[in-house]
Structure formats: C-alpha cells, structure tokens
Amino acid sequence: MSYPYIKEFQNSLVEWFQREKRDLPWRKTKDPYKIWVSEVMLQQTRVDTVIPYYENFLEKFPTVEALATAEEEFLLKQWEGLGYYSRVRNLQAGVREVVENYHSIVPNNRASISTLKGVGPYTAGAVLSIAYGVPEHAVDGNVMRVLSRVLLIEDDIALPKTKKVFEKAVMDLMDIKHPSDFNQGLMELGALVCTPTSPKCLLCPVRDYCGAFAEGQTSNLPVKTKKTKVKKLAYDVFIVENDKGQLLMEKRPESGLLANMWEFPMVLENEHYSALAEFSQQYSVEVLGQEALLTLKHVFSHIVWNLSSYYVQGESKSGIWLSLEEIEQLPLAVPMQKILQQYKISRKKL
DNA sequence: TAAACGTGGTT
DNA sequence: TAACCAAGTTT
Structure with missing residues (x-):
C-alpha cells in the first residue's frame, strides 16, 4: 500500500502498547x-466482565483434556451469566x-485452526499472533474503528464484506517482528484511546499518522449503519411448589436462544385465554393457589422479554420436580436467576 | 447476506 | 429512556 509511515506507525504503536x-x-x-479461552470469552464481552469467569474457568478446566472431558451441564454452569452460550459448547467441541x-496441541497455522468449532477469522488470528507469534490479522471492532480513522476508510463496518478491507490493511501494516504486540496494540488503542465517542487523540501514540485527526473526521468514523428494532414478547412464568418444597423445572431446547439452559415453566401471554x-x-x-412474585x-x-412471574402451589405426577439445592446446580439464564432470587426472598417471609 | 445469539455498562 | 456498544461466529 502507499501508506508512507508504516515503520513509524508500527514502532509508535508497539512501544505504546x-x-x-x-x-x-x-x-x-x-x-x-x-x-x-480468553478470546472466546472476550467476544462481544467487556474485559471487566470476563476476568472472574476466566479465572474460574481455567481453575475448573486447566487443560484441553480437562475441558474435553467435562460434563456439558457443569460446563454451562461455569458460563452462566456470560451470555452467548453457544460459545462454550463450540469451545468444547x-x-x-x-x-x-x-495430539492435544492447538494448531499453529490459520488453515488448521480455522477448522475448529467456534474459531472464526478473528479468534484464529488472535491465537496465532498472541500465542505463537505468527503475523496474522485479528480484526475486531476496535481494529476497524482505529484503522477506519487512521486510514480514512469509509466502508460501512456493519457490512460483512467490509472486514476483508481491514484484514488486508492489517496485513499491509503488520510488524512482522512483533505480531502479538501489534495486534494487541491496535485493540488496546481502540479500548483505551481511540474510543467510539470522545477519542483521546491528545494521548494517542499514532496521532501524527492518523488521517481522521489531520482532517478533523474522528467523530465521523467509522461509518456504521443502524440495526433494526427488537421483537417484544410477554410471558407468564410459574414457580410451582409441591408439598415437598420441590419446584417444577424445564430444560430449554438444544438449539436456539439459551439452548440447554434451565427455566421455570413459561406461557406466552395472549388476550384470548x-x-x-x-x-x-x-x-x-x-x-x-397463586401469588404474584415479580415482573x-x-x-x-434481538428480543425483549416482559416476564410476569407467579408463585403457585400445585401437584402433578409428570414433569421434573427439583429441590432448591438441585436447582442451584443447574445453569439458569439471568432472568430465571432473578425470579428464583425473588422466590427465595418471599419464601423466607413465611 | 442478514439474522440469531446474552448481558451489563454508557450515553 | 432508548440506543448504542463490547477482543465475533454460526447458520
């Protein structure tokens, strides 16, 4: 490419990082x-959120063998609250x-590592460059924001095809002596300095090589189109307790939203019944009997749930009835955790 | 390609 | 408050 300050850009970025x-x-x-593990957890997830999950996860699964042999329910429990739960099942796969x-060795080339479940273009490049020092691109949202500004790239970063533009740009700029620090430097710069709003250009190590700074365009880059609005659904949720103090539980389907997570029985609200x-x-x-618990x-x-939860006393020969202690071993999505918490509080008052 | 896929923090 | 954002991948 014709970018004239490649060496200076590399050195300033790597030294800053x-x-x-x-x-x-x-x-x-x-x-x-x-x-x-860290790269998968960090997908669409903040650093501060990930840290405790990362520490716990590697304590429970310190090696590839430990993770490979883990029970899925226990695995999901360790991921509980992190979101995007298919990540952890793909990671285990x-x-x-x-x-x-x-032979239990993570592949050190893009072709092989990219065949692994859950390893996309970004994760492949991140593991290769950070763990193995291989000069491969690792383009995430930070990198697109930083380089759209530095190089004045106006392509819409919401479009999938735009990522190729940035992958090529990264390879053109890559410091082949320091692939790990270069890639992480781009991401760290995006996280700490070249932020979406109010970038700290006066603290930026590559300000002198930034097209957007020179032309006063930082607030107009990157170009990103908006998303569509979310669908709203209203459910009634029932915490059903039998005379043994057990609760009726259900396991969600193995695919789709909150796959394989457990929940209290829910019924879609409808005016007609x-x-x-x-x-x-x-x-x-x-x-x-029935008593309102929590809304x-x-x-x-992409969805909004409006949940109305009720405490119900009831009996049934069918269904899965579990004690509180058993339920607390199960992976529950966040809304179910909140309802369970409210149930425990109400129960204590009796 | 567009949509599905979680959650919590920030503006 | 609604919208946007955060180290993306799969279908």
Whole structure:
C-alpha cells in the first residue's frame, strides 16, 4: 500500500502498547489453550466482565483434556451469566477436535485452526499472533474503528464484506517482528484511546499518522449503519411448589436462544385465554393457589422479554420436580436467576 | 447476506 | 429512556 509511515506507525504503536498495556490475567501466559479461552470469552464481552469467569474457568478446566472431558451441564454452569452460550459448547467441541486430531496441541497455522468449532477469522488470528507469534490479522471492532480513522476508510463496518478491507490493511501494516504486540496494540488503542465517542487523540501514540485527526473526521468514523428494532414478547412464568418444597423445572431446547439452559415453566401471554389456565393444562398441574412474585423486562440482543412471574402451589405426577439445592446446580439464564432470587426472598417471609 | 445469539455498562 | 456498544461466529 502507499501508506508512507508504516515503520513509524508500527514502532509508535508497539512501544505504546508495551508501555501502557493493562495487566490482564491472559497476558501472563502464552499457553495457546488459555489464550483461546480468553478470546472466546472476550467476544462481544467487556474485559471487566470476563476476568472472574476466566479465572474460574481455567481453575475448573486447566487443560484441553480437562475441558474435553467435562460434563456439558457443569460446563454451562461455569458460563452462566456470560451470555452467548453457544460459545462454550463450540469451545468444547473445538477442544475435543484438538485432542483427537492434533495430539492435544492447538494448531499453529490459520488453515488448521480455522477448522475448529467456534474459531472464526478473528479468534484464529488472535491465537496465532498472541500465542505463537505468527503475523496474522485479528480484526475486531476496535481494529476497524482505529484503522477506519487512521486510514480514512469509509466502508460501512456493519457490512460483512467490509472486514476483508481491514484484514488486508492489517496485513499491509503488520510488524512482522512483533505480531502479538501489534495486534494487541491496535485493540488496546481502540479500548483505551481511540474510543467510539470522545477519542483521546491528545494521548494517542499514532496521532501524527492518523488521517481522521489531520482532517478533523474522528467523530465521523467509522461509518456504521443502524440495526433494526427488537421483537417484544410477554410471558407468564410459574414457580410451582409441591408439598415437598420441590419446584417444577424445564430444560430449554438444544438449539436456539439459551439452548440447554434451565427455566421455570413459561406461557406466552395472549388476550384470548388465561395464561394460568393454559399453564395448568399444558403441564397437567392442579393449581391450588397463586401469588404474584415479580415482573421484569429482560433485553436480549434481538428480543425483549416482559416476564410476569407467579408463585403457585400445585401437584402433578409428570414433569421434573427439583429441590432448591438441585436447582442451584443447574445453569439458569439471568432472568430465571432473578425470579428464583425473588422466590427465595418471599419464601423466607413465611 | 442478514439474522440469531446474552448481558451489563454508557450515553 | 432508548440506543448504542463490547477482543465475533454460526447458520
């Protein structure tokens, strides 16, 4: 490419990263497996959120063998609250491929590592460059924001095809002597300095090589189109307790939203019938009493749930009835955790 | 390609 | 408050 200050840009970025980088748990290791775990957890997820999950996860699953042999329910429990739960099932599937096909050694080239479940273009480049020092691109949202400004790239970063533009740009700019620090430097710069709003250009190590700074365009880049609005759904949720103090539980389907997570029985609200009647019929539960517990709104990335939860005393021969202690071993999505918490509080008052 | 897929923090 | 954002991948 014609970018004239490549060497200066590389040196300024790498030296800044080495000087200013945050002290993060996954920066204390070069174990490809641990880097892999961190990269999967960090997908669409904040650093502060990830840290405790990362520490716990590697305590429970310190090696690829440990993760490969883990029970899925226990695995999901460790991911509980992190979101995007298919990540952890894909991670285990990928790790099992490494154990079976690669003698438990994470592949060190893009072609091989990219075949692993859950390893996309970004994660492949991140593990290769950070763990193995391979000069490969690792383009995330930070990198697109930083380079759209530095190079004045106006392509819409919401479009999938735009990523190729940035992958080429990264390879053109790559410091082949320091692939790890270069890639992490771009991301760290995006996280700490070249932020979406109010970038700290006066603190930027590559300000002198930034097109957007020179032309006063930082607030107009990157170009990103908006998303569509979310779908709203209203459910009635029933905490059903039998005379043994057990609660009726359900496991969600193995695919789709919150796959394989556990929840309390829910019925979609509808003007045409009573949700309670519908529930007692669907679950064959004889309802003896009902008491409102908690209403809450839970916002997913593409759906909003409006939940009304009720405490119900009832009996049924069918269904899965579990004690509180058993339920607390199960992976529950955040809205169910909140409802369970409210149930425990109400129960204590009796 | 567009949509699905979580959650919590920030503006 | 609604919208946007955060180290993306899969279908």
